[in-house]
Amino acid sequence: MTGAELEKARAEILALRREIDKYNYQYHVMDQPLIVDQLFDHLMRKLQELEKTYPELQDPDSPTRRVGGEALPTFTTLEHRIPMLGLENAFSETELTDFDARVRKLAGNDAVEYFCELKMDGLAVSLQYEHGLFTRGSTRGDGYRGEDITQNLRTIRQIPLRLTEPLDLEVRGEVYINRKDFDILNRQREDQGLPLFANPRNTAAGSLRQLDPRLAAARPLRIFLYGLGEHNLSLTGQSELLVRLEKLRLPVNPNREICLGIEAVWQYCQKWQGNRPKLPYETDGIVVKMNSLELQKQLGSTARSPRWAIAYKYPPEEKMTKILEIQVNVGSTGAITPVALLEPISLSGTSVQRASLHNEDFIAEKEIMIGDTVVVRKAGEIIPEILRVIREKRTGDEEVYMMPRQCPSCRSETVRLSGEAARRCLNPSCPALLVEKLVHFASRRAMDIEGMGPAMAELVYSHGLVHDVGDLFYLEAIQLAELPRVAAKSAEKLIEAIERSKNNPLRRLLFGLGIRLVGEKAARLLAERFITLERLGQAGTEELTALAEIGPKIAESVVSFLHTAETKPVLDKLREAGVNFTEPAVCTATANLAGKTFVFSGSLEQYSRDEAAARVENKGGKVSSSISRNTNYLVVGDEPGSKLARARELDVEIIKESRFKEMIE
DNA sequence: ATCCCTCGAGGTCA
DNA sequence: CTCGAGGGAT
Known part of the structure; x- marks a missing residue:
């Protein structure tokens, strides 16, 4: 092969890539195909062949390389150098006006220029470009760190692998699926005999979490970009920013507007609430931002959200259904919670079959009876909630519901302590309670023992292998493998996970023990202050109360837990097994x-x-x-x-x- | 009175 | 992924 030949191929390849990128952009971002599909496929094949012939001319940002690489064993996490904060919500005009008042007070008294855009019902992601090349992408996660989903994001045709300028830039946006594409996808799944997806949003989320990028590539994912993370662009306004993104060939939602004053914002919200069904994708509200980046910076952020923006959420869909039955669950603190089993209905894209009734006061206040027809909605589009009873629909066959006087698990008497809303089972050896305690102990935020979920906890408890969390550390793989539906392999994995958990810092152990009122926050505080469990055990209530954010109730709860007769044998077992009782000084x-x-x-x-x-x-x-x-x-x-x-x-x-x-x- | 934590909740997809 | 009731701390 001569040098001239190679040069010629290089030129041809570069020209092809540029051409394909252009058609891609026109097709996927502008929705205006310039050429027929066959011609496009032809160009792609030609490029593929050339790149195969001249492997030295391969390039990671070539359009042929969107779906590349192997399936990942697992996702790694990426830190957001600038946190991806969520937005505060407004559910009414009043709440928008309150927001406006706060903003005007902080920024001066004039009518504020707001930038309004549609709130996409999808998933927030971050894309990083280096010298104009797409290098990394991640989910929002908890706002501070997300999962590295670069491989999957690369398969989204709307995302340019190379920007029109060689910039270092982090852009943020929302990945979503069009309603029509979702229907097509589900029809395909029906044909293939696969289970159907429930709604576009969860499908998009699930697609981005595929470990094999080829699967993600087969899903009709789309994206709109609307914001920046780290960058060095010089810009003055939010609307200018979006124009800039458009120029870089990033897809941006065209339905946006500058509104002067909050009344104009409210009109924009109402207009789009009306137009909602006409849009090709699902939206759940309107995002309202101060347009001036200068003022945004001036207002800054609280720990969880910026002060210069708010999300107006559309009122949730409401439907009627029937309460078939009321079930009670025993929580890990002994709290007995009633749950309504509903005649299944579809609401905001998912099927609703259960809703919490919280406690007996809730039931009494709403006058809820078994068999009642009730109005249900999904709070925040997620959690089913019973709003009210339709009394006109009563037939006389409804039954009054009484919270059980006896624990559904152990039959011991349930009590309602004064000042508490919950009815509790106080029997420390109640089976339901012990199983819940095991599950909590093993949960991800506590000791993080993979494989010890509700089913396994129930299994090991009911077979008498484990009575308290201390017993977990004396389990053997052979014992587990004898249990029904437990394979040797998973038994070994569970034992390994238990072994690994011995090294957890004290705060996880403390949290996992399930001391009343001691959640993650308090557990961490106590662990950091006392360093070892022994020293915490020596502390009295006064010493604990002296700590900021520990009051008499929490102090009392900690002291009584550590000194009650049931605790000692558990701690002895843990200590004996070699479970770590200390908090590392520098984590x-x-x-x-x-x-x-x-x-x-x-x-x-x-x-x-x-x-x-x-x-x-x-x-x-x-x-x-x-x-x-x-x-x-x-x-x-x-x-x-x-x-x-x-x-x-x-x-x-x-x-x-x-x-x-x-x-x- | 207010802010924030704890605890328990539901649905979907991996 | 997220909400809401309850309740503790200040």
Whole structure:
């Protein structure tokens, strides 16, 4: 092969790629096919052949390489350098007006220029481009870290693998599926005898979580981009930003508008609420942002959401159905919760068959009877909720419901402690309660023992292998494999998972023990303060109450748990088995401030400068005494000095003590 | 009074 | 994935 030949091939390949990218864009983003499909396929085949002949000319951003690579064994997580926060919700005009009032107060008194766009009912994702090349993409996750779904995102034809400019940029948007495409997909599945999908949103979510990108490629995923993460574009307004994204050939929703003042926003909301069924995709509301990026920055964010934006949510669909029966569940705290079993109805795209009745006061207040016809809706489009009874529909066959006086599991008497809404089973050896405790102990946020879900917990308990969480650590694979429907392989895996869990930090153990009122937050606080379980055990209520955010109730609950007769044997078993009872001083998993430099100005309420500095360094960050371009955050306390102005000059992010506290915790 | 945590809830898809 | 009631802390 001569050099000239290679050069010729290179030129041809580049031209082909550019051409295909153009047609792709016209077809998938602009919805205006410029050429017939056969011609497009022909070009693709030609490119594929050329790339096969000249492997040295392969390129990861070639249109032939959208579906590449192997199925992943598992997803890895990616950190969002700038958190992907959710939005606060507004459910009425009043709540929008309240939002407007807050914004005007913070930004000055004029009518605010708002940027309104449709809220897509899909999944938020982040796309990273380096020098204009698509390198990484992830889900929103908890807002701070998401899953790396690069391979799947690459299969979405609307996402350019190369931008029209060589920019470093993180764009954020929503992946969704058109209603029509969803119907076609379901018809295909019907033909293939596969189970049908329930709605576009969950299908999109499931598709992005496919480990094999070829499966994701077969789903009709689409995307609209609407925001930025890290970037260095210079822009002044939200609407300008979207135009800029369009120029980069990123797909952007055209149904957007600038509205001057909140009345105009409300009209926009109503207009699109009316037009909702006409849209080719599903929307669940309107996103309202301040258009000025300058003002956005000025208003900043709270821990969970920006102050300069709100999501107006359309009122949820309501339907009538019948209560067939009322069931009671026993929770891991002994709380007995009634649940209504409903005649199945379809609501917001899913089938609804159950709804929580919370407690007996709820039932009494709504005057709910078995057999009643009730109005149901999905709160936030997710959780089924009973709104009210239609009394006119009563036939006289309805039955009054009484919460059971005896625990459905162990028959011991249920009681309602004064001041509590829940009726509880107080029998510490109630089977339902013990199984729930096992499940909680093994759950992901607690000891994270994979394979010990409700079914397995029930199995090992009912076969007498495990009576409390301490017994878990004495299980043997052989015992498990003898249980019905448990294979040798899964038995071994479970034993391994149990073994691994011995190394968990104390906070997970504390949380897992299921001490009343001690959730993740309190468990962590206690673990970090006392370091070992022994030292926590020596603490009295006064010492605990002295801690911020631990009051008398939590303190009492902790002390009584640790000293009650039932606890000791469990802790002995855990200790004997070699379960870790200490909290590691520096947790590398949370060393999330690596490479970040902090500067303080003004006095902090909760920490001395030294303490604050120690916390930052503990997490891998650095503290400096003067502001420079390299400073990542200025933490301002009471009466900040000249550093504040300097930080504004240099565009250093300014955070309050509360935000700082979150970062170091 | 307010903010935020705890706890229990449902449905879908992997 | 997400909500809502209850309740603790301040």
